[in-house]
Amino acid sequence: MSQLSRVALAAVASAVLSNASSVAADAAGGLSVTPAVIERTAVRGDATSVQLVNSTSRPLKITVTPRPWTQSRGGAVAPNRHKTLLARVGVDARSFTLAAGGRRVVTLKVKSLPSSGSLYGAIETIGLPTAAAKKNGITAAYRLVSTLRLNPPRSRRRLALRASAPRVSGRSxxxxxxxxxxxxxxxxxxxxxxxxxxxxxxxxxxxxxLPGSTVDLGLGSVKGLPSGTYTVTVSLVQDGKRVLRSSRRLRVR
Incomplete structure (x- = not known):
């Protein structure tokens, strides 16, 4: 599963291929999805489109699925493959065959929104050759993950951060x-x-x-700090506004 190198929810696109011979067979082409990032104001009923292009020499069985993100404590995000956003984001063509050299536009429609007024997720596109030969029990496939970012209207934007006590994790x-x-x-x-x-x-x-997620923000290294008790004061800014100030004790051993 691809992870975002930056947690700014930038799009990830990765082709998952089973072996070197499969890569060589499609070296002249691949599967692409544009745009890689869909960013709009969250409005129920709003529709947007993505274009899929199959530049390989073989037809591909395509499946398009909107999914929520998951985010680790370290900040990395990835699509939650156990859940979908289909109750909120409709897809007019979820599964179809895309001919070699073909292209198709898929429309996404916002069916409903959470009470928060915003929605962040991924659009997962799988492309599987229709006549793929299995080698060692594995079939070559493409997997592309793009970003869906439906921001709250400015009038409904809510900034709120909650900080717990600082701690030492490894040497940080x-x-x-x-x-x-x-x-x-x-x-x-x-x-x-x-x-x-x-x-x-x-x-x-x-x-x-992500809204509702908790991430461990790095505050620096413990290198050079003698054992003892310290006061850690953190002042956090979001969207240009100072949202939180926290001052807590920390024991360094």
């Missing part, structure tokens, strides 16, 4: 932050770590956190 200091709002606008900020022997300051790297 992190603070768990939950996005209790309804936007994926990146979170940035400043941090001050103060102890008996002085203090150090730093910045929080811009990180996008």
């Amino acid at each position: 200091i992190v603070v768990p932050v939950r996005n209790a709002g309804n936007t994926v606008a990146p979170i940035t900020g400043d941090v001050r770590i103060k102890g008996a022997l002085g203090s150090r300051t730093g910045t929080v790297r811009a990180t996008a956190v």
Whole structure:
């Protein structure tokens, strides 16, 4: 499963191929989906389209499925393959065969929205050769993951962050932050770590956190910090506004 290298919910597109001979067979082409990122204001009934192009030499059986994201504590996001967003996002052509060299436009329609007024997910497109020869029990296939980002109207945008106590994870200091709002606008900020022997300051790297998810924001390394008790003060900004200020004790052993 592809992961976003940045948690700004940028699109991922990866072809999953079983073996070198399959790659060579389709080296002159592949399956593509455009646009890779669909970003709009969330409006019930709104429709948008993506275009699929099969530039391989073989027909492909296509399946298009909107899915919710999952996000790890480290910030990486990936489609949740156990769930779909079909109750909220309709697809006019979920499954069809795309001829070699063919293209097709698929329309997505917003059927309903969560009470939060926003919706973030992935559009997973699978392309399987219709006459694929299995080798070692594996069939070559393409899997493309693009981004669906339906932002709340500005009048309904809600910024709310919740921070837990900082802790040491490995050799880093992190603070768990939950996005209790309804936007994926990146979170940035400043941090001050103060102890008996002085203090150090730093910045929080811009990180996008899905609404309802919790991510451990890195605050710096414990390298060079003597054992003892420190006060960690974090000030976080989202969408240009200071949303949270937290000051907690941290024990470094």
